[in-house]
């Protein structure tokens with residue numbers, strides 16, 4: 025069947041199809057499964073936290089790109105909250121600061137996280153692909169790419185439910201980020217979902233939305249593949265040549 029002749033799904037059917045993409049969420053990645061079943065070493069937890077920092081700092085730039093491409097003040101007014109959530113405002117130090125608290129709670133120094141020395145090239149390329157997509161795509165397509173957040177509260181909850189018992193060496197003061205995201209992700213996704221359901225209405229458009237969501241799922245999965253090579257198999261980039269972290273730290 026030609027892409028133009030694909031029958032459109034009803035609004036509830038389309039929402040269901042988007043939600044069904046949860047089967048490919050990174051909660052099912054072996055690295056995540058190892059984390060919440062208590063099988064990770066401190067080094068593997070630290071590697072994940074230090075690398076995920078790069079995602080955390082790129083998210084507000086991604087959201088700023090969406091706002092820059094969006095001519096509608098009513099959308100920008102709501103979208104702005106995402107940037108405030110991560111960068112902080114008034115009495116709230118913000119998500120990036122909360123992530124640094126998590127980093128310290130797992131035994132990393134702020135310095136080694138902020139200078140990005142642990143960020144693997146594969147993680148950097150995956151995260152950059154997300155931010156760059158938001159710069160180049162329409163704001164509606166970029167909003168759609170944030171819909172993995174449909175599945176995020178469950179993953180934050182799974183960490184809160186399992187990490188304290190499996191990893192007593194982690195300072196519980198570090199768990200604030202996961203708690204904070206439970207409500208923020210639910211609110212974000214309501215807005216992102218409304219934009220997506222309103223904008224992608226023909227069968228071909230809906231297929232494109234599902235492909236965009238798959239692109240984002242691929243990004244999250246690829247980040248963990250890179251971490252697996254480095255921290256599970258002990259085969260970081262260039263390991264056949266050197267045991268030094270010679271990869272670049274961002275240009």
Ligand SMILES: O=C(O)c1cc(C(=O)O)c2c(n1)C(=O)C(=O)c1cc(C(=O)O)[nH]c1-2
Pocket residue numbers: 083169170171172173175176179180205244
């Ligand atoms: O820990 C996670 O597994 C996870 C996943 C995702 C996601 O699904 O994209 C986000 C977050 N956390 C998160 O903390 C966050 O702030 C966030 C923003 C976005 C986005 O696409 O705009 N995703 C996510």
